[in-house]
Amino acid sequence: MPQASEPKLISGNANRPLAEAIARRMSMHRGQSVGLLDARVERFNDMEIFVEVYENVRGEDMFIIQPTSNPANDNLMELLIMADALKRSSAARTTAVIPYFGYARQDRRTKARTPISAKLVANLISQSGIERVLTMDLHAAQIQGFFDVPVDNLYASPVFALDIMHQFKGRLDKVTVVSPDVGGVARARELAQRIGCALAIVDKRREKAGEVAEMTVIGDVKGQTCLIVDDMCDTAGTLCKAADVLIENGAKEVHAYTTHGVMSGPAVGRITNSQLKSVVITDTIQPTKPVRDAANIRIVPTAPIFAQAILNIWNGTSVSSLFSHETLSAIYEGMY
Template structure:
């Protein structure tokens, strides 16, 4: 454990520098002194090999590596592993990997014969590299926590989204209907529905072949409702935009989406811009491209206040699960949302 006089030390790869800097600023505000990102270089040789050099002493320090393993997933994962190895070989006391978006989480089981369980492989690599604790947000499959023999703190976006909904829809709360875009995501959608006191509906989808949705059926009455689709990942946005259309066809007044990780690959931004959805709200766990920033109906919610508090709680040995309560987050997001 860190000594009482030490401070948490932060280092970041290249995956999401804006988020890492925002977390650093928030921790500095909380501690009343500058807690800057460690001076280090994380770069590539001409052949693509990744090289890391840390310019500050980390012996006996409590280290936090801020690095989502988003696109390019393999490069960002290798950066994380190599940073962890550099810190371990430099005698860091404890290494926590702060992985806002945990890549490969969709490969959490063998769906058919002769396929890998890549999420377990990634877990093994992280532990082997010297990571002793994981801090992440909205794991695609919560059972991935069991792939590790080290502590895993899986935070949830739904408390932040509850604040956001109560702020942006305060005059329409009686009309809100929370929608899960598939049966597998019901628990996530139900969590937000309970937080804001709204009913729950489900879009039952039946796939023809991967990437194609053959048929969608709405379970529940969405007529004249303001529908909020809740999910953890939006990738190409095909299913999401189709679900929004089906809800509108079933009489919904408006459709908005709250999705934690904006992977938004391929035609996603164009699809969302042209869709019947009024707004897509994502978090900043994955660094937004210029196209995402410019999209008129995509809004980004900050996660830095939550991650900064989670790092402070981990460092000080206090509860991280307190951040599951959206009332706990109200002071952290003061200035972001007015709930009066």
């Protein structure tokens, strides 16, 4: 049932271009202007965060758009402080739109005396006054259960499926979707089923974090166009080495589709000088200038799917309808 109040958006400093794009898409869908709330999110001289909201939000349905990407701690604190400001201003409901959820890689205890940081962050968010979370491609699906509030986890695979069917039209029979590790098989299989392609796996043995010791290919990739699918690209070491291994095993060409372009340290240089013909990322994390300028990195927008998801939450209608690339084809009409 439609709400009496209007959906209102507020953005931190983590990815304001995405927030503005979401507002534009919502304006187009609703046929009336939807803008970002007039507010300031600034720093004191000692780098403490200060938030001030200039508009009345009493009784309003609020959506905070703020990925917790690098610098993760600053962006997380901005999110929490904005949530507190809205709660103390009597907002009716506050939804955190977190396109990229930081600390998601620390979702379990892999060794003795280590934290489960994803659970700690979930607790902080749940206690800050946020009543719902909207995110995309959590590193581990079980993180949804860490929250004491409802979580809607969108998937990039329907958007990637549209892009792949457009980019590789007429030669999908020669395309193989590749998981860069055993843990990502479910994600790769789901995309392969969407586009009707074969599946292969790169088995990697990691000596320590950030380093890959050994890789072997499970499946036949000879003469195939390989699409490596992953949820994030950090230093790009895994992607680039996987591309090398696939080429060594007879792949014709290698592309990569990764949701979150973290792109730390040497990532852009590695991708530019690698055997990857293209790397497709989304804008859940605001891309830096080197990422935007890289010849073989392409960015697909997430504003259309996030704008529709926000409207569905506000209207009290299904968000899971956005899990289908057939549904998204109308939302992304004109792009593919």
